[in-house]
Amino acid sequence: QVRPVESGGGSAQTGGSLRLSCAASGYTTRDYCLGWARYTPEQGREKVATIDNDGHATYADSVKGRFTITKDDDKNILFLQMNDLEPEDTATYVCAVSTYFRTGCWGFLEDRAHVFWGRGTQVTVSS
Numbered sequence: 001q002v003r004p005v006e007s008g009g010g011s012a013q014t015g016g017s018l019r020l021s022c023a024a025s026g027y028t029t030r031d032y033c034l035g036w037a038r039y040t041p042e043q044g045r046e047k048v049a050t051i052d053n054d055g056h057a058t059y060a061d062s063v064k065g066r067f068t069i070t071k072d073d074d075k076n077i078l079f080l081q082m083n084d085l086e087p088e089d090t091a092t093y094v095c096a097v098s099t100y101f102r103t104g105c106w107g108f109l110e111d112r113a114h115v116f117w118g119r120g121t122q123v124t125v126s127s
Contacts, residue, residue, distance in 0.1 A: 002026040002116040004078075004095040009121030012085050018123060022078040022095030027116075030073040033098040033105035036080045038091035039120070048093070049080060050105040058106045062088070085125045092120040 008020040020036070035050035049069035051057045057069050068081040078095060098105070100114035109115060 002097060002099060004097055004116060004118035006093065006095045006118045006121040009093060009123045011124045011126065014086060014125060014127050016085050016125070017081070017083045018085065019082065020080040020093055020095075020121060020123075022080075022118060024076040024078070024097070027097055027099065028073070029071045029076050029078055029097075031102065033101045033103075033108040034069075034071060034078045035096050035105060035109055036069060036078075036093055037096060037109055038089075038093045038123075040091045043091075046091075047106070047109055050108065051078070052105050053102040056103070056105075082123070085123075087125045087127050090123060090125050092122050094118055094120040 003025040005023045012018050036048040037045050038048050039045050049059045051069045066084045071078045095118040097116050098108040098114050101108040
């Protein structure tokens with residue numbers, strides 16, 4: 001059973017940092033597209049970052065230069081390093097994995113047939 005499991009959320013002040021982790025269960029981080037999205041009641045879902053099987057990363061403009069997506073294929077973990085946090089980054093962050101796409105990953109979160117989502121972890125940034 002494919003099941004991403006997030007951890008590492010919490011609270012931070014503006015300008016602070018947090019690192020999110022997503023442990024893989026039922027799949028390997030080495031094979032397919034991986035990514036992070038975030039949810040807020042006001043904005044709905046926003047794509048944050050994706051990473052190809054070869055490590056090529058893509059970011060939303062809102063986080064570019066502040067967030068870094070990486071993965072450890074030996075440990076089967078996906079990471080999201082979040083620096084210079086802003087109150088607008090407050091959201092539930094969710095990890096996702098594709099069981100179909102390996103490259104060109106920015107669009108894979110819309111592929112409902114082959115995307116598996118974690119349950120999310122809350123990030124709250126105070127000013």
